[in-house]
Amino acid sequence: MTFTVPDRDLSSLEDRVQTALRTSDDTGLTLLGHGEVTLVLELEARSGSFACKRLPVFPDRARLLNYEQTLRTYLRRLREGGVRVAETELWHQPRPGGGIVGYCVQETLPRKRLCSNLLHSESEAWAADFFSRFLDQVEGAVSPTLGLDAQASNWVDIDGELLYIDVTSPLMRDAAGRELLDVRLFFASLPWLLRDIVRVATAKSIFDKFYSTRGVVLDFLGNLHKERLGHLIPGFLAQAEARLDVPLTEQEVADYYRADARSWAFIQRLRKVDRLGHRLLRRPYPFLLPPDVDR
Ligand SMILES: Nc1ncnc2c1ncn2[C@@H]1O[C@H](COP(=O)(O)OP(=O)(O)O)[C@@H](O)[C@H]1O
Ligand SMILES: [Mg+2]
Structure with missing residues (x-):
């Protein structure tokens, strides 16, 4: 199931991204989707259609190699834990002005099969079956050193099997509980003022939830509010109860979501202020920001 990344096409996609950043006009780019931090761009090539996730610019080769290593280990460990992960390749090229630009590339998967869409279009029986397969995968993989960002929009159901797609920010910790991801680099789109605060705060609290089954399930359920799928929460809570030492409640899910959304x-507001600042100073803003999420 491997594929070859079309080198020249990716290079021209990056040219289009550069133009979009320079002109603050992204109409030349096709968006497949977005999360809180990244944009996923579609690349139509002769060999197929690809989902391209642009990474922060690596300042040097060592930082790139470090990321490559972390990504590969993450994909391997998830698969060993029983998670089916979408085939993912890392593509990179040096930039004329210095640094190295990289993309995580996957084949474009059908939008209709995204679990956040299927939970709208399929029956409650399908949802219950999905959630039990979901719990199996989460329980099998998650540990204090291996994390999962398991929101519904990070899974695709292909032929009755769940495929995990959100691997750009590998969630792994060393024995001392430190993130292996270059967190500083991956939070580079935050205004400088906030970066250090967030780096310190996130290193523990924001990331903790990804490293336990209970935390992952809480985050998944909380995000159902964002997806306008709140009606599924009571059924899912009942299903999850037997698997958790400390059961979750509807109130805890609602409180969690409110805090997370806020x-x-x-952060998104601060980034926009920062982008406006760049524009006023006539400096190109170096990041593509995701559109606002309706919360
Ligand atoms: N391989 C893919 N095929 C089709 N759509 C994708 C693919 N990967 C991501 N997307 C779309 O982009 C969204 C965000 O991608 P994801 O990898 O989860 O990044 P983020 O870290 O920003 O959440 C997904 O929810 C989905 O809608
Ligand atoms: Mg995602």
């Missing part, structure tokens, strides 16, 4: 909305 912090992301705050």
Whole structure:
């Protein structure tokens, strides 16, 4: 199931991204989707259609190689834990002005099969079956050193099997609980003022939830509010109960979502202020920002 990344096409996609950043006009780019931090761009090549996730610019080769190593280990460990992960290749090229630009590339998967869409279009029986397969995968993989960002929009159901797609920010910790990801680099789109605060705060609290089954399930359920799928929460809570030492409640899910939504909305506002600042100073803003999420 491997594929070859079309080198020249990716190079021209990056040219289009550069133009979009320079002109603050992204109409030349096709968006497949977005999360809180990244944009996923579609690349139509002769050999197929690809989902391209642009990474922060690596300042040097050592930082790139470090990331490559972390990504590969993450994909391997998820698969060993029983998670089916979408085939993912890392593509990179040096930039004329210095640094190295990289993309995580996957084949474009059908939008209709995204679990956040299927939970709208399929029956409650399908949802219950999905959630039990979901719990199996989460329980099998997650540990204090291996994390999962398991929101519904990070899974695709292909032929009755769940495929995990959100691997750009590998969630792994060493024995001392430190993130292996270059967190500083991956938070580079935050305004400098916030970066250090967030780096310190996130290193523990924001990331903790990804490293336990309970935390991953809480995050998944909380995000159902964002997806307008709140009606599924009571059934899912009942299904999850037997698997958790400390059961979750509807109240805890609602409180969690409110706090999570507030912090992301705050970060997005700060980034926009920062982008405006760049524009006023006539400096190109170096990041593509995701559109606002309706919360
Ligand atoms: N391989 C893919 N094929 C089709 N759509 C994709 C693919 N990968 C990502 N997307 C779309 O982009 C969204 C965000 O991608 P994801 O990898 O989860 O990044 P993020 O870290 O920003 O959440 C997904 O929810 C989905 O809608
Ligand atoms: Mg995602």
